[in-house]
Amino acid sequence: MASLRFLMIGAGGIGGYYAARLAEAGHTVVLTARGEHLEAIKAHGLKVNYEGSVFERVLPAYNHEELTLACQPDDFDLIIIGLKSTATEPVMKELGEWLKQGSVPVLSLQNGVDNEALIAEVVGETRIVGGLAVRIGGHIVAPGEVFAEGVAQIVMGAWPNAAPNDVRIPLLQRLEAAFNEAGIPTTVTDNIRYELWRKLVINNGVNPLSALTRLDTRSLTHHPEFGKMVYGMMAETVAASKADGVNLTQQDLVEMFELISSFNAIKTSMLIDQEKGRPLELDSIAGAVLRRCEKLGIEAPYTFSVNALLRNGDGRR
Template identity: 70%
Template sequence: MLRLLMIGAGGIGGYYAARLLDAGHRVVLTARGEHLGALKDNGLTVHYEGRELAHAPAAHDHQELVTQYKPDEFDLIIIALKATATASVVSELGDWLKQGQTPVLSLQNGVDNEPLLAETVGADRVIGGLAVRIGGHITRPGVIEAEGLAQIVMGAWPKVSGGADSRTPLLKTLVAAFNDAGIPARSSDNIRYELWRKLVINNGVNPLSALTGLDTRSLTHHPRFGRIVYGMMAETVEASRADGVNLEKKDLEEMFELISNFNAIKTSMLVDRERGRPLELDTIAGAVLRRCERPGIEAPYTETVHAVLQHSDE
């Protein structure tokens, strides 16, 4: 049995927590507001492709967490919050996290979360991760709807070096436990490469879906928007060079084919815009544009969509 802390029991974190609870692992959740109240009063309910997963795990806000637990009471701390919240999590929980040695796994969008966590807890405690082919949203407080394969890829950040790594045994344990829980999981020796490949998809569809109101399939199969999606993905491939990742044309083609054939889902950014919540625009499109500025790479598709979306939300 694993002892896990899920910081952020939203659509993604809540789904994975439910699967792990179903498999007999101990999972403590954090949340806030009405969602937290519902988790405490009625437990967590997840609807996933015809199944209902219902559990009553311990749920807390961050203040309750730091007063009732120590970091080393957990085998793994998972952060599944929006990337826009990473800085505030580091600010609120940084001192608490430093009290232990438990590794921290980021399951967030973008490529800037792991560096921020590494500054706080040390790079040797950071496990990079990404959730692949999953759509998940809170439909009402305490209730989540999720769909997709919901795979997890994780690895020692930024990548496995030649020497022994203390995270390797835990990664093997996690991959086995997650797969046993019905969560397709694998480890990667170069997780930063995997994170950039996901950013190719996220930058391709997230901002444009928030701007147009269209789901991923409608975007990728649209005669004009599909070209814009492909263009934004191509610009992300170019931006990866600034981090020394150096994605190639085959990565672009694979990622475009993947999102084109995936379920027709509302992106997280579209859902956030519909609900009046802050967008992950800076952590997705902004991350691409910042890396394009340094070497002078042109990114007209991303720059235009970013500017229009930013202006429309002002």
């Protein structure tokens, strides 16, 4: 297969891991980062620790201003956004005019169900590929060095749905083959919004509660009281999906709870952000559920309570 050209916006734990995998497979990869992490990547390359293996790659890396001067959007076959969802709107303001100069598709690998809509406001729906990283945990452990663990699957699809003869379908087929050949288990779906909501069920079930309690996923799901709260927050997410016409079912709830309960003990990204004093992805996870429950006129007491406690500082103690 011919090599592809990727831009990874956000070379943190998740983005850095996938970028290193793609580069190892012979694809051209350019990174964006900031601060000490960026300077370390420029000086020494990117180091990724994954499941006992170490990937070290020297890759072009820029901050966003440098990127717009060094590259054109259509220098790439795909732009991947691996940033926290809290950064989606600011980055679209920073890079929006630059992105509009090209026609390259944009893949979001972020938490939540609202990122694709925010990106589409800038580049248009026909350029959006929705995606989710499944069963992966990762974070920056030192400048220029990231840690990742888990199966690290990707599910992607044309957003909000794939029309007949959709121009994105041939690219998705190429991406699916390229990612799998690079050791990234990847599938293409024709209903990406359904998959994004199923992931939100897990994210809302464990992320906010882990930040509040400082417990990992396994400790939460196997706790006699917190486990019930996890299930309750997941059930509220299933109910909220109806506001988007996705209509998850009891079966989805059972499957997602069983899945997260069988995970290894993983620190959620929100718990890591809490420990490091960084902004939490509350609005894109719990907030997304609460907004839709309000629209539907239904209560979400578990999500409301945990969200309120985190927003008012109890999780920082």
